[in-house]
Amino acid sequence: MDIKKTALAGTLESSDIQITLSKGDNGVNIDLDSSVEELYGDQIRKVITDTLAAYGIKNANVKAVDKGALDCVVKARTMAAAQRALETTDQPDWEVF
Amino acid sequence: MEIREINIHIKRNFNKWQKFLKKTGITTFSPKETDQVERTFVWEDDGEIMATGSIAGNVLKYIAVCSKVKGHGETFNQLVSKLVNEAATMGRFHLFVFTKPQYVQSFGYVGFHVLAQVEDGAILEAGTPDVHDYIKNLPHFADQDNSRVAGVVMNANPFTNGHRYLVEQASRENDHVYVFVVSQEASLFTFAERFKLVKEGCRDLANVTVVPGDSYMVSYTTFPAYFLKDNQDVAHFQAALDAQLFKQQVAGPLNITRRYVGSEPFSKTTDIYNQELTRVLPPDVEVKIIERASNANDDVISATKVRAAIANDELAVVQKYVPQSTLSFVQNNWSDLRARIKEGSLE
Numbered sequence: 001m002d003i004k005k006t007a008l009a010g011t012l013e014s015s016d017i018q019i020t021l022s023k024g025d026n027g028v029n030i031d032l033d034s035s036v037e038e039l040y041g042d043q044i045r046k047v048i049t050d051t052l053a054a055y056g057i058k059n060a061n062v063k064a065v066d067k068g069a070l071d072c073v074v075k076a077r078t079m080a081a082a083q084r085a086l087e088t089t090d091q092p093d094w095e096v097f
Numbered sequence: 098m099e100i101r102e103i104n105i106h107i108k109r110n111f112n113k114w115q116k117f118l119k120k121t122g123i124t125t126f127s128p129k130e131t132d133q134v135e136r137t138f139v140w141e142d143d144g145e146i147m148a149t150g151s152i153a154g155n156v157l158k159y160i161a162v163c164s165k166v167k168g169h170g171e172t173f174n175q176l177v178s179k180l181v182n183e184a185a186t187m188g189r190f191h192l193f194v195f196t197k198p199q200y201v202q203s204f205g206y207v208g209f210h211v212l213a214q215v216e217d218g219a220i221l222e223a224g225t226p227d228v229h230d231y232i233k234n235l236p237h238f239a240d241q242d243n244s245r246v247a248g249v250v251m252n253a254n255p256f257t258n259g260h261r262y263l264v265e266q267a268s269r270e271n272d273h274v275y276v277f278v279v280s281q282e283a284s285l286f287t288f289a290e291r292f293k294l295v296k297e298g299c300r301d302l303a304n305v306t307v308v309p310g311d312s313y314m315v316s317y318t319t320f321p322a323y324f325l326k327d328n329q330d331v332a333h334f335q336a337a338l339d340a341q342l343f344k345q346q347v348a349g350p351l352n353i354t355r356r357y358v359g360s361e362p363f364s365k366t367t368d369i370y371n372q373e374l375t376r377v378l379p380p381d382v383e384v385k386i387i388e389r390a391s392n393a394n395d396d397v398i399s400a401t402k403v404r405a406a407i408a409n410d411e412l413a414v415v416q417k418y419v420p421q422s423t424l425s426f427v428q429n430n431w432s433d434l435r436a437r438i439k440e441g442s443l444e
Binding site: 006007008011012013014018020022033035061063065067 | 171174175177178181182185190206207208223224225226230
């Protein structure tokens with residue numbers, strides 16, 4: 001699936017994560033800002049990558065500003081951003097759950 | 098606290114908003130700063146403003162949180178979050194902030210990265226595409242790191258023999274030359290027109306690459322400076338910030354070690370700019386100030402004179418200052434250009 005437009009989901013408040021998805025042409029590149037990068041950086045990246053993969057998104061630039069979000073929040077925000085970026089908000093992909 | 102959107106272009110709202118900001122130490126509310134504000138949000142407690150932030154184009158400005166607010170940092174994050182989300186719904190994903198040095202860290206926590214910082218303030222960006230994307234997408238050359246690369250930044254409104262003279266000098270003295278054309282639309286000639294005329298005017302110079310300046314080489318006099326105190330020097334601040342931005346984000350990654358500028362006998366603003374470039378860029382980037390090209394009888398070539406000639410309906414005068422490519426364009430669009438001058442205050 002190709003990203004049709006840049007999309008953003010999430011906030012910068014604590015326990016949340018803000019995900020911005022835009023077109024890419026070289027795999028999934030994640031630019032992560034997180035105060036817990038050292039401890040959880042890899043895990044956050046994995047959740048984002050897996051969620052995008054479930055949507056069939058192979059190329060994307062991801063900006064993520066993490067404020068200590070739990071995995072389920074990371075997943076939810078990534079899904080919201082993906083649906084917006086793919087312009088499929090009216091046909092949610094239930095499989096991804 | 099409740100979030101509410103207000104229109105500050107309504108006097109009553111403006112007064113209340115301004116009163117709050119003044120308490121937080123922001124004192125500049127000139128139309129130049131406030132005119133571009135499109136949307137303003139306030140956080141209120143019992144009708145009293147406790148925090149605010151605004152969107153103006155792709156700039157977030159007039160951001161302040163009352164020191165009395167409990168959980169100051171949380172409110173700040175909430176505020177920036179709200180602005181970033183609202184900007185996204187407007188289709189704006191690439192945002193800038195201009196702020197005092199002491200707030201750089203707070204913006205850092207919410208995903209903003211410093212592009213340049215000087216004594217009085219800093220410029221930060223967030224979102225996508227960012228400066229790394231910009232640099233990556235510019236043309237690069239073989240063995241660029243071991244070549245002598247120069248940069249020229251111009252608005253070229255329109256491209257004259259003077260611009261050509263400057264680029265020729267740079268072209269002769271370097272392996273590669275990047276000519277950055279200011280992308281901002283605030284000129285008589287549109288960006289597309291200015292860009293096309295620079296390209297055409299430099300076509301025969303094989304080592305010259307003409308590229309858009311994008312968001313990174315804007316008309317620096319439009320840098321927000323509302324957070325400066327009345328006694329701080331806005332012109333020097335803006336020029337220094339622009340110079341630092343060029344040095345850190347553009348010259349460094351592209352291995353530009355020389356920047357060429359025209360000498361400035363007339364305009365005080367440009368003179369301050371050249372001063373700041375000379376102060377900030379060396380030793381990494383050498384500043385070459387080239388004496389302005391003139392015609393016979395010390396008739397200095399300038400785009401200002403070209404625009405004045407268009408306004409005065411004097412094609413023969415235009416001809417004295419511009420290359421054939423620019424002349425043809427001006428000739429073919431004579432009535433349209435004159436109409437633009439009449440319509441607006443375009444310079």
